[in-house]
Amino acid sequence: MKLVWLITLLPLAIRAIPFSVSPEAWSVRDIPTSQRAAREAGRVTVQYLNYYSGSPHQLLYLDAVRKATVKSIPEIGDKFYIEFTTKDYQTNEARVCTASVFFRQQQAKPAIHVNCTTSGSLMKAREDDYNFYSKVKKQITPISGKDIPDSFGFIEPDMLPVWYLAIMGSSFAVWEKTTEERSYTMAQIKTVQQLPRKDDSVAFDYDILLHELPTEEMIHCSLHIVWIPGKPPKVDYECSNNAENGSGAESEEGSTFLGNFK
Known part of the structure; x- marks a missing residue:
């Protein structure tokens, strides 16, 4: 039956x-x-x-x-x-x-x-991570900067790890925002400011530009990154979607706010 x-x-x-x-x-x-x-x-x-x-x-x-x-x-x-x-x-x-x-x-x-495939440079990368982390934790004056890279594509050597950290953190936002029709890469840090932390982590606030394809627009995003060596960073981000394009016009879209602080 x-x-x-x-x-x-x-x-x-x-x-x-x-x-x-x-x-x-x-x-x-x-x-x-x-x-x-x-x-x-x-x-x-x-x-x-x-x-x-x-x-x-x-x-x-x-x-x-x-x-x-x-x-x-x-x-x-x-x-x-x-x-x-x-x-x-x-x-x-x-x-x-x-x-x-x-x-x-x-x-x-x-x-x-x-x-x-496995990487032969993992040990060196981890050593560089720890050296950067130690330097940040010992900072008396918080790290800050703007326009990285500058209009000539130059990045001060001392700011390279700060640039790398922004790429790593923005990769979370890029992955979450990507669709089959639209993709993103980080183009520039507009401003960056180290934030004080009493725990073992280091933290930075970034204002960045994401390059959107295929529209060729520049998307303004704010990133809050908390990181400790050996672990993916915690990231909050807000992208205004008031995107700049070559003509100086702006698209009137809403904003998004996402993150992985759970």
Whole structure:
């Protein structure tokens, strides 16, 4: 009797599946590695890696996408499978990574699963992290700065770790804001101010510019970053979305406030 009841319900269950295309159409297909979608999947994965590394001295950038495929799931989103190489900001050490990146329709913050070859520079990066951390904790006058890099692209050597920390912290915001249609990279620190802490952490407030693609707009964001070596930072961010573009016009959108202080 139960079997008959299940068979009766089967057609209704099939009709309830919200896909207008048969599952055969979900098959994975190759896409050119030069395609923007493939490279953006690689870029957001690197942002994800930079945030979760917890190390401002082991930041990566996307080198090349070697292989890319995509599975389109109707009414749900696109899932990319990519193989790519990264390079270290400081050492130029290359690593090979594979990842799945799932962009859900009308939603930011893609779901990412990634594996990379091990890094030979990890010990040096951790040492640099601790040296920077120790210097910040010993500061009598709090660190502050503005316009990093300057209009010529120059960063004072003493401010490089502050720049790296901003990249690591902004990577959290970038990952959360990224969609299949829009991606972001940090372009400049407008202002930065070290904040006093009585615990073991160090903290900074940043005002930064994010470069948005494909719109080419500059998005103003405020970041509050709390960090201790070896752990991903705690980040609060607020992006005004009163974006500047080349003409000086502004887009009148709302603001967002998100973070991971939980």
